[in-house]
Amino acid sequence: MKLEEATRLSGETLLSFLEEMLLIRRFEEKVEERFRAGDLSGFLHVALGQEAVAVGVCRTLETDDVIASTHRAHHHCLAKGMTANALMAELYGKVEGCSGGYGGSMHLYDLANGNLGANAVVGGGLPGIVGAALAFKMRRQPRVAVAFFGDGATNTGSFHESLNLGQLWTVPAVFVCENNHYAESTPSRDHMPIADLTRRAEAFGMRSIVVDGQDVEAVHAAATEAVAHARAGNGPVFLLANTYRLTGHYVGDPQVYRPKGEQRDLRATQDPIPRLRELLGVDEDSWSALETKVAATVEASVEFAKNGTDRLPEDALLNVYA
Numbered sequence: 001m002k003l004e005e006a007t008r009l010s011g012e013t014l015l016s017f018l019e020e021m022l023l024i025r026r027f028e029e030k031v032e033e034r035f036r037a038g039d040l041s042g043f044l045h046v047a048l049g050q051e052a053v054a055v056g057v058c059r060t061l062e063t064d065d066v067i068a069s070t071h072r073a074h075h076h077c078l079a080k081g082m083t084a085n086a087l088m089a090e091l092y093g094k095v096e097g098c099s100g101g102y103g104g105s106m107h108l109y110d111l112a113n114g115n116l117g118a119n120a121v122v123g124g125g126l127p128g129i130v131g132a133a134l135a136f137k138m139r140r141q142p143r144v145a146v147a148f149f150g151d152g153a154t155n156t157g158s159f160h161e162s163l164n165l166g167q168l169w170t171v172p173a174v175f176v177c178e179n180n181h182y183a184e185s186t187p188s189r190d191h192m193p194i195a196d197l198t199r200r201a202e203a204f205g206m207r208s209i210v211v212d213g214q215d216v217e218a219v220h221a222a223a224t225e226a227v228a229h230a231r232a233g234n235g236p237v238f239l240l241a242n243t244y245r246l247t248g249h250y251v252g253d254p255q256v257y258r259p260k261g262e263q264r265d266l267r268a269t270q271d272p273i274p275r276l277r278e279l280l281g282v283d284e285d286s287w288s289a290l291e292t293k294v295a296a297t298v299e300a301s302v303e304f305a306k307n308g309t310d311r312l313p314e315d316a317l318l319n320v321y322a
């Protein structure tokens with residue numbers, strides 16, 4: 001059987017992907033709303049438009065496979081099994097949050113679901129993924145470690161060091177580059193001297209796969225191939241998912257660096273959610289049932305978070321080791 005046939009998904013599975021992507025979208029829109037209302041503090045980076053990458057990749061993983069994420073992490077966390085309650089409570093700084101209220105948006109951990117954490121340091125997640133994958137290899141465990149990062153992160157030393165050692169040691173890792181074509185306010189062409197990012201992996205002799213990150217079925221098929229390659233002991237894979245952020249770099253970003261009309265055009269042409277809805281032919285009734293279900297989960301997470309337990313001032317130094 002050809003790989004495309006082996007990885008072709010049932011309508012039921014794709015419908016579950018649609019629900020997950022919609023949950024992520026509505027969750028993040030709610031986060032934006034609560035941030036603007038003054039409920040949430042700190043910096044928030046949402047991933048509107050990038051949901052298909054998180055869902056397509058994470059749905060190929062087992063619970064004990066691990067991921068590491070970035071400053072833009074909510075979609076990865078939800079896709080890897082974190083509950084909306086645990087995530088929202090963390091954003092509200094509550095004890096019930098996934099990091100006990102100490103982390104906030106850029107420090108989200110969920111070891112039980114194989115999430116080694118978000119990371120505020122660009123490129124900071126990759127070395128740990130090489131380490132985790134090396135441990136799996138040395139223990140002869142059939143597990144895979146996956147790093148998510150953006151195009152901007154491929155300019156960091158830790159990216160190059162991680163791909164170098166990962167390939168040298170033939171570790172079971174997948175390096176997922178979510179190329180949303182911007183690093184903060186800088187378009188890729190102004191922060192990288194090359195257009196084809198796979199050449200960076202090629203420099204280490206690493207296999208690359210390129211995929212349309214707005215097509216969740218394609219992402220799932222590409223990730224299935226990459227994860228199978230790594231799990232079989234053939235070494236790491238660089239998975240380049242071309243995607244678009246349909247919003248600012250951070251919540252509140254005035255986006256003066258974008259060409260006029262770009263965001264509107266991208267929303268009209270590059271939104272992975274209507275694309276999947278259309279593919280599946282979801283009618284108005286089924287869509288509104290899906291919206292109602294997802295909205296209930298999101299609203300419940302806000303209630304859960306608001307009713308959560310505040311940290312006490314005397315807890316401030318707990319977990320401080322140095």
Ligand SMILES: Cc1ncc(C[n+]2csc(CCOP(=O)(O)OP(=O)(O)O)c2C)c(N)n1
Binds near residue numbers: 071154
């Ligand atoms: C080591 C380091 N340098 C700079 C920053 C500031 N910074 C935060 S996000 C960001 C852009 C990252 O771009 P990319 O990796 O493409 O991810 P995206 O924001 O597009 O998801 C930068 C430069 C940082 N957090 N860490």
